[in-house]
Amino acid sequence: MKPLKHLALILGLGLSAGSCVNLNESPESFISSEQFYKTQADALTAVNAVYFLLNSGGSTVQTPYNTLFATGMDFMSDDIDPGPGATNPDVRSQSVLNHSSTGLRVLQIWQQHYAGIKKANVAIEKIPGINFDQTLKNRLVGEVKFLRALFYFNLVRLYGDVPLILQDQTSIKTADLQIARTSAKEVYAQIEKDLNEAVPVLLNTYSGADAGRATAGAAKSLLSKVYLTQEKWAATVAKAEEVISGPYGYDLFANYADVFLPATKNGKEHVFSAQFKSNSLGQGNNQAPRSARPGVPGMIGSFADQVRFYTNGNDKFFSIYKLYSPKDLRKTNGTFVTKYKGSDGKFYATLNAPGDSIPFLNKYWDPNTVSNLSESAANVPIIRFSEVLLIHAEAENEVNGPTAKAYASINRVRKRAGLDNLTPGLSKAAFRDSVYLDRRLELVWENQRWFDLIREKDANGKIILEAALKKVGKTNVTVPKHLLYPIPQQEIDLNKLLTQNPGW
Template identity: 70%
Template sequence: MNILKYFSLLIALAVLSSCAKLKEDPGAFITAAEYYKTKADAVNAVNAAYFLLNSGGPSVQTPYNTLFATGMDFMSDDIDPGPGATNADVRSQAVLNHSSTGLRVLQLWQQHYAGIKKANVAIDKVPEIEDAALTDALKKRLIGEAKLLRALYYFNLVRLFGGVPLILHDQPGVTISDFQIARNTVAEVYVQIEKDFTEAALALPDSYTGVDIGRATAGAAKSLLSKVYLTQGKWTEAVAKAEEVTGAFPYASGSSPYRYDLFADYAQVFLPAYKNGKEHIFSAQFKSNSLSQGNNQAPRGARSGVPGMVGSYTDQVRFYTQGTDKFFSIYKLYEANDKRKKNGSFVTRFLGTDGKWYGDLNDKSIPGDSIPYLNKYWDPNQSSNLSESAANVPVIRYSEVLLNLAEAENEANGPTAKAYAAYNRVRERAGLTLLAGLNKAQFREALYLDRRLELVWENQRWFDLIREKDASGKIILEDALRKVGKVNVSVPKHLLFPIPQQEIDLNTKLIQNPGW
């Protein structure tokens, strides 16, 4: 069953149940023990674990559909909420005034654990299903998918909150009051993440056909595992695992054993017509004109009635903007000839010769200079409902694997031929001069900037700010945020989110993060 169709069914049932009171026969409900019997049950169990990736629509707030964007991206040095963003929780988090009682902090914790629970159910139940139609090969694949998803969700949690409780099996019948579990260490969580990604890579296919396109693959598991190694500073392991995805040096087009490659045109990465293409290793899947399957980040970043702006004048901004003209934000960091500047990430558009800039769907003029709008998830086929954009959100794509490889190689061995080869493939596609002759610190600084420009608005910047270090070994978060006026940033406090107070109240063994 197509994973998006599965969620349509779940949401439709939820809508129906909220609109009518039914006379319920308790004996008519199917228990967990009774449910997991068929091939379809096995597939649906794994489909359920994708929900953090595939829930969409205007009313949905999940990590890959606006929670990361309105959370960590707003907290970063790239984007701030403009006057049109009236949600108090969003605005407080953007200036690092979030707290352990904030709704989005709670949602990030609860939704990741909900995804982990669903993955655990699949991992526990699928092996027990005896159905001739459910082959051993399909069982292996489905369990591999669930393990990849569990690893991804724990990877997000450990970067957000630090050490978190490792729950690796479903706990049916356990009440909240009974469920008391302490936090595992960061190291213990990473051991499990590495284990799950490694086992997933062995179980998953290289690719899919038909309705299964977009599901987790062996290449996705290896790409994400390389990123896990990079995040921990395991440089040699990160390079080796990335090379299993890219193929051997010099990482030329066509060298990937998984047939991954860069699109010739950066804009193709985000156009729905090219979704799940050769650059897309693993993505949150969205679909337009369907019940709650659309990418809701489009109206928050595209040329719409609530324009997404990245640093301009306050009378011209609505939702996503730096809010002032002091930096013009990330847009000014692009070189003039960088193809990513106006060919994918942003749009600036003039009509006629009147000197006015036009940017909303009705081509209404906005007086003043040409101002950039974030444009990555705008769906050209969705002129009436931008909340149902069909544009996927990358979890990891091939250009990031190349950048990860280049960074890890530079940190391990300096700017070697390997590091340049991987990095320059990304620069070449952007139309930029190929780099050479840099020392280790210069290479690191250049790559950090290109990573920021390449992956803007892809839920990456905050995680990079708390990971990347300057030449002295200092994490760059504090200096980067102070440059854009976020003077209340505090390290080490803001390297982690607070544990939600509601969770601490329920589980007294949870200890709050320092400073919160």
């Protein structure tokens, strides 16, 4: 089989609405879906097209795991900010929660996910009718159900009630395209259904060109996270334990940096990732140049992504960088970098802020593409084994308190980071806070923090979003308004059955 990502290009999946293209209104030929879905190769192409919506883009289009979540979500958090190179006023406004229902990123996240769902629905409908090996056919449908579940999981967490569309919309009648929002409860039920149906037909591992496809372990891992988000604690524990003790071969890399290096991608810790490849039709990871320091000879960095600085006591330039223990190997062994070596052989330190220095984010750095970082082949983790361990520790604590099993899971993550084991005897609340902190430090800049801010709770059961953002100077945050994104106004204008979220 051809690599799952790049084969999809033949379907013409360019999503740049701003492209200047002269369209011929009288095409000389047209291939209908009934004509196209005839062979096993057609089925593979249809499935690969769904994967493509995770990471396509290049220089003209942002998709969820190729900078869109960073500019449309991470910048709103307490960890990451738009750097000097992020000049889009819509993005900078959203980063301080001044976004609105007409915001570009609010619209793009919605549209990109529904584009993926549309392609998933087509594949799920058409593949069963194609004549080829039934086992492979079932597996391909399972992969697409996994991806559809992931798309809906992101949507329901960001927007709440959303239209649940499970069939391809082929009608061009306006009335047929008016679809009301479905309750979040029903959306979650469908997510669980898709994942549970995917598990028995997916493989445990893939190799070669198929590396990176959804596995049974990935479906179970994502299901554990879906349960965690809904506070189905016992179900979370059970599903996470199936992954931890299952036949999937997951483990932690001994070296934290190996989680992100292209040379070790799709390894034992990578449960599911958005795949990137350098020098292949512009499908490199564009997060790499966005985070890099400008002004280094032989390297082009735009410094569009940076840590969020805020006042903490007498320190006016505090950031997540300073939350790490000096012993924590994650700090400068994968997450941040403090100097670059230029093509002139000289080292260039981080830029100076008044009275302090700027640590640069480093997770998507590719040492093989230094002269053209936009061709970075570093994958973006969507879920990895360390997170499954932290999910298990958190849920086990909620069900039974900080048991030996809960300690064992979090301590595996801490040991790899070079930290001491958590002290036995912590209270349930103290253990919960420890898991929260390790999640934050382990998963920073992996499109996780915003979702955690609207999910995690303090000792009084209050969602942490408001307090966390006010602590870093984002004082205009309000709850419950900012627990959800606004429904894009453009979508409401097109679909009169859509309603707006409270406060927007």
